Amino acid sequence: MPKRSDIRKVLVIGSGPIVIGQACEFDYSGTQACKALRDEGLEVVLVNSNPATIMTDPELSDRTYIEPLTVEALDPIIAREKPDALLPTVGGQTALNLAIALAEQGILERHGVQLIGASVTAIKVAEDRLKFKEAMRSIGVEVPDSSYARSIEQALEAAERLGFPLIIRPSFTLGGIGGGIAYNIEEFREIAGRGLGLSPVHEVLVEESVIGWKEFELEVMRDGADNFVVICSIENIDPMGVHTGDSITVAPALTLTDREYQRMRDAARRIIRRVGVETGGSNIQFAINPDDGRMVAIEMNPRVSRSSALASKATGFPIAKIAAKLALGYRLDEIPNDITRLTPASFEPTIDYVVVKVPRWAFEKFPQADRTLTTQMKSVGEAMAIGRTFKEAFLKAFRSLELGSQSHILGQPAEAEDDTALQQALGIPTDRRMWAVFRALDRGWPIDEIHRLTKIDRWFLTQFQQLVELGRSAAVVGARDLSADLLRELKRDGFADTDVARLVGFDEDTVRARRREAGLVPAYKRIDTCAAEFESFTPYLYGTYEAECEADPTARNKVVILGSGPNRIGQGIEFDYCCCHAAFALRDEGYETVMINCNPETVSTDYDTVDRLYFEPLTFEDVIAVIDREKSAGGDVACLVQFGGQTPLKLALRLQSAGVRILGTSPDSIDLAEDRERFTKLLWDLGIPQAPAGTATSAEEAREVAATLGFPVVVRPSYVLGGRAMAIVYDTASLDRYVRFAVQASPEHPILIDKFLEDATEVDVDALADAAGNVVIGGIMEHIEQAGIHSGDSSCVVPPFKLGQKHVDTIRDYARRIAQALDVVGLMNAQFAVKDDVVYVLEVNPRASRTVPYLSKATGVPLAKLAARLMVGRTLPELGLAGELSVPGFFVKTPVFPFVRFPGVDTLLGPEMKSTGEVMGGADSFGSAFAKAYMSAGQELPQGGTAFISVNNLDKPGVLPIARDLAALGFTLIATRGTAAYLRAHGIEAEIIFKVNEGRPHVGDELLNRRLALVINTPLGRESFFDDRVVRSVAMMQGVPCITTLTGASAAVAAIAALRTEGLSVKSLQEYQAEAAGARG
Amino acid sequence: MDAILALENGRWWRGRSIGAAGETGGEVVFNTSMTGYQEVLTDPSYAGQVVSMTCPEIGNYGVTGEDEESRGTQVAGFIVRSLSPVASNWRAEGPLSDYLVRRGIVAIADLDTRALTRLLRSAGVMRGMIATGRPDPEELVARACALPGMAGADLVRQVTCAEPFDYTPPEDTGEFVVVPGRTAARPLRVAAYDYGMKWNILRRLSAHGCQVRVYPATTPAADLLATHPDGVFLSNGPGDPAALDYAIANARELVASNLPVFGICLGHQILGLAMGARTFKLKFGHRGANHPVKDLRTGQVEITSQNHGFAVDPDSLPHDVEVTHLNLYDGTVEGLRHASRPVFCVQYHPEAAPGPHDADYLFARFLEEMEKRAEAQ
């Protein structure tokens, strides 16, 4: 079947901001899809609200809309673009839901747009749990028993019938939000109640539990001629009950007999047929009872997914790319396999290595959050590792997590934890359970006992036991008698040099030396989809301790780019975006590009992003081994560390002292900027003000410093990203608490104490600098929220909308001089705070920053690409960059937060970053741009109704204009006593309402009764802390916009006004740039 | 205990012995299936061959009597990267290592099996020896060179049954019944030549409603025809088809008899030769469960289970034999049918075990041929 001729223009919908459950795997799949469609000569129109994606690069599509993923925004886009087809299967749940909405509102039909990849009916059968279960029964595939409930009573009846434990799933919440497992009636009432509340249709599914069964996933593909292949099987080490996204998983499935596997494959084939996915990829989940082999189907996702990204990286088979081609009518056997070239895509990859994925959580940022892992996903990122054996892959995966001392799973310090506590830690799955498993093995607990508690398959437990025993024998032998044979065994089982060092009491360098004496260096094998049955043409490699190395590096001059590892809050997709851009630019500059990364969700680990891809952990040991191997062919090898966030930066100095040439800004300058003492001195010499600050290595010192600075102060450990463990403290007591518990201050780890600049306007700047000392300011981004809220968590706008010209000039001047003083070559990010007419420097990072992609999209200038070129010797004039970069309109960046996933966690923002992703809104006025950004972030801006206002005394004067505007816009105002009195005193009508602890009906009740459309609530300080915290979390759960800063509030009001007057207009990046070009003449 | 694998080209690897002590030799081949090691070990087509599994973790789910494909283990030797110390599966009767020892299979682990695969892929399959203990590698290489080659060897006589017998299907392991596309309206009598037949072929034939009588490979065709079966089946088996003149002669009679004839693997090659084609030895054969095969009549692609080192040469086909299936990896012939007679055969394994069930429809095709003829009479 050749390509369809009736499709010329395709609309692709992305997945929007990075949130828990939808991360950059959808940038990977979306990017592949766009490329594939372009290669087929189609016109591609892309819509995605997330600027920090490769897929939204203007050169990837013909029209790129960074607009809200809502029907309101898609309607005009479809109207002006008139695409022939819509591909909804590469943008996650978001794209599917949006496609359904567009279809149901008749918009697709009206403009003659056909869905390709998945039909409405197919999507519904797969997404609607009840339809799905009926479908399964109709083809004789077993599913867990269940029934729907629209009230607590009905829910209880269902519970009666099915018996505990029970799975509860609210209908139509994204990623199963609000679902859970109930072991008893109390839990059941709570979860079912919450679920009914959260479900837009007030419905929950109550389902028979198969907790403890083995969980499997099949990634399958089907073409228009009903050809069917399984791309990859994935086994969850954590059994049923822990979301696949939170499970440690392994590919291929390792504990299935051929009969069991083929039965699953047959079922998958029947399922994809029955659901009716005509073309493309699907993810199907199964559970198997370990005691009798009974198999049930859990769910099917009729689209590419996190798991399909994992499967693509694990096998080398590009699922999203092939899915896009199938959607155009091609058949699997008409598409070649890129890796073998000679064979077609209509086959099932077979792999001769083992792949392990481990999730990474961010609980350290949400101390009040429940760490129990259940049916709804909580992790924010993942690391994948590849080894020739399970043991090797497993240990590589764990060191890829970069949890510092926390990641050591072997030889953990014998915790003072009694057996009951340990049993608990095994029985109740949390992010730390696997460490508990190893502690139990350390204590010599029998495998059967650990299996009884965890239900983890005995095969895996046996592997772990072997690791523990090997580690023990190494510890027993000790440093002096560590034989080459034992060392070889340790390395072949995946032990890191640091593991060996810790176990035998060496330092890492000695282990490395010993290893090299014994000739023990990793060999690199290729990922080739076929277990070496055919030759592979793509250098997609992983390291292992085997005899034969297939790396065969070239003698070309090359740059090794270090990626950013697993996504985490504070270091996410933005850095992967920068690494990819570096690769594209350096390839154009004629270098061979080599990428090292271990995050399977990313574009940087797509084998067509770079010339040579090493899927390896980002530790010194693994990185230097790759560099040595690449050097062995003779070419000059340089290393780029400034684009991957803190992960590669941490390695810079060590790599340099190991003789690796680091491109661009020198590691010493980077260190200078990170090292408070040195940096303060530099600013002093430059005569640039900085918030008065000091460092302390003990509680006593901290007190003294704080006393001299005066409270409030900002405290933090040195060397942090994303404001980790940062806090604003108002008095000595809380300072002591912080220094003692939050971060143990010590001579090695001093804490930094700054004077907190209250009510200061914060400004972010990204600049480019070359070796000749030229500097170009990429953009000046004014924060909406005042300093004190992490730059990653506050909305910002370019160009500045309130900041005075003279401050803008000062900031430019400072940025330029600092860049020159630091000899920056490449990118530099700086944060300033403007208070009482003085511009202070908050921090300077001579590296790629979180704002680079957003700013690149706003200015139309690919900052990261240019920076990479500067780093290999180009100058700014050469690249045609002289003056300022301009922006055609206003572009607002707004963060998105994971709070809905963590009930009970306070949503108040501070200097510690909590957002997982960001969106961008662009328009001709600030108001409209902010409105769009706000919508993209998933918030409804009310057009009228009742606005609740409650602000602390300091904020009362500031809230007046806001209240006036709201009233003028026709909002009814309702406020807590103090605020109401103040408003009335200034002639603004406001109804009084009880605080939560004042009586009923109080503000919380009114929120639940959906009577409030907008909440403006600035923190009221300690005394009524509990009160406003409740308000904030209820508002969040109800999806009522809750604004906690005055600046945010006035922006929101401006946005509401703009929506009223200007409505919502859409414009593509290409159009913005054409206009900009026009303006430049 | 240590062990060494040595190849005729002088390459050798040291590893760990995971099976019986002693030494063994044969043609070293690789199999890319990720499941089904027990079915592979017991597939008679592997007689005389030392099989290396490309999947690195082997033995995880142990072994069970239910998954045997013949009377016993058939491989000459076994090579894996990493052997599981335990058996983790509700059906497991014991770990793989004990089984290998019990069945006297010399096997080696912990060597770079991917390097071995790459060598065989580029240099072609070659003879090799596995010896446990600390033998002299050079001397082992010499012995590998002295081994007889596959070409021209008749291995069928070693693996075929001694006496004819009627197949009685086991109590079906309910868990895993594969529902046949269709079953015969009335019981059909099939006479099957056993060249080293996998049991799952018998299970599939009877699942489709056939009563099968199995005959030793050397039985004259006349004896089969004398029983007036509804159809005749030619099984899979080991070695070089060209060496089996008696089987080819019998196949010629069967083709001429106008009875429906269905052949699998070696049976396919024998029918090819009987219908006047030639066969040749593939560089490194097809052994795995992921080969795409296109049915030229429907255009459908099926993922197939494969195990063969020889193939039918398409250029040698007489005008009245058509190619029905092609291998999409290398374009080799995967299926044939006679233009005017009810004779058809496939190179791959519709009975799977191990492998996907995509090609199970071929048993139904065999039914149709037999029923058509029955009606015609």
Ligand SMILES: Nc1ncnc2c1ncn2[C@@H]1O[C@H](COP(=O)(O)OP(=O)(O)O)[C@@H](O)[C@H]1O
């Ligand atoms: N009936 C069940 N019993 C026990 N655990 C279940 C059951 N159904 C689902 N789960 C667990 O919940 C997780 C999420 O369920 P799933 O149906 O996959 O929803 P999602 O769309 O969020 O992936 C699964 O990965 C599995 O571990």
Ligand SMILES: Nc1ncnc2c1ncn2[C@@H]1O[C@H](COP(=O)(O)OP(=O)(O)O)[C@@H](O)[C@H]1O
């Ligand atoms: N002296 C200060 N006064 C007010 N706010 C500050 C001060 N120092 C830091 N902050 C706030 O804390 C946030 C994080 O601090 P920063 O130094 O940028 O840490 P990170 O390196 O994690 O980005 C800043 O974005 C700013 O809002």
Ligand SMILES: [Mg+2]
């Ligand atoms: Mg799921």
Ligand SMILES: [Mg+2]
């Ligand atoms: Mg910062």
